């Protein structure tokens with residue numbers, strides 16, 4: 001069966017089967033006030049030169065400001081920002097009244113606590129039916145490591161994988177650890193043989209416990225990312241959950257950061273740690289991360305995220 005092209009609703013619903021992230025596209029209006037709208041039509045386009053695109057409806061109230069200004073910002077919303085998405089999609093009088101923001105280096109409004117942002121100059125406006133394609137050249141950007149908010153079939157979703165794995169694991173015997181990244185380096189504990197920072201937990205929220213532990217031992221602000229590995233320790237009988245985490249600036253009080261590309265030659269405290277960190281080094285080089293489920297010697301890697 002094929003659907004009728006005369007039914008725009010059916011076409012829109014079919015387009016909605018494609019799961020995306022959610023962005024808020026911003027600029028400064030002619031009266032020097034910030035303006036912005038929710039968009040999921042974002043796509044990365046080119047690394048060299050650095051280009052991205054978003055599609056803007058010709059009916060937008062801010063069509064003229066968006067298509068004739070100096071440029072625009074793309075704020076990739078984090079999984080805690082569903083309300084921000086709704087605010088910027090509704091005809092709210094002042095959409096910026098309920099969010100914290102600051103001008104980016106190129107001038108576009110950048111929202112607080114987003115997963116990533118791009119401040120762009122306007123490279124081209126391409127006519128495309130009832131929309132235009134805004135092609136932006138990235139002049140500045142940042143990536144906080146927060147998980148992005150998802151959108152599919154008209155509804156929001158957040159990465160539930162972590163929650164599912166935690167509830168299926170034997171609570172009471174959890175060993176939590178993290179692959180902590182910072183600017184191409186990863187945090188290791190121990191001198192000769194590398195280990196991962198982590199703690200045991202018997203009750204409570206594992207993500208909060210891990211964040212609190214990592215911040216206490218390193219003295220650095222931490223953001224916990226996707227679950228990276230779940231396995232049953234054959235020698236200690238515990239469920240091991242390994243998350244990705246992202247450390248903020250500053251001197252580290254426990255352990256040290258080593259370049260990711262030196263991990264392949266390193267020695268590790270346990271075979272399981274070796275597997276986690278060697279897989280991480282390999283996946284970092286190709287930009288495609290998976291989640292491993294299994295025990296220390298046998299399991300499967302499930303692909304969850306792919307870089308552009």
Ligand SMILES: Cc1cc2nc3c(=O)[nH]c(=O)nc-3n(C[C@H](O)[C@H](O)[C@H](O)COP(=O)(O)O)c2cc1C
Pocket residue numbers: 022036037038039040041042054055056057059060061062063085088089090091151
């Ligand atoms: C999840 C989501 C994604 C959206 N994506 C787009 C988009 O890519 N382009 C667009 O023009 N409108 C998009 N919209 C609709 C606009 O956000 C909405 O029409 C908004 O009110 C337009 O703002 P304006 O009044 O400033 O034109 C989206 C809405 C939602 C909820």
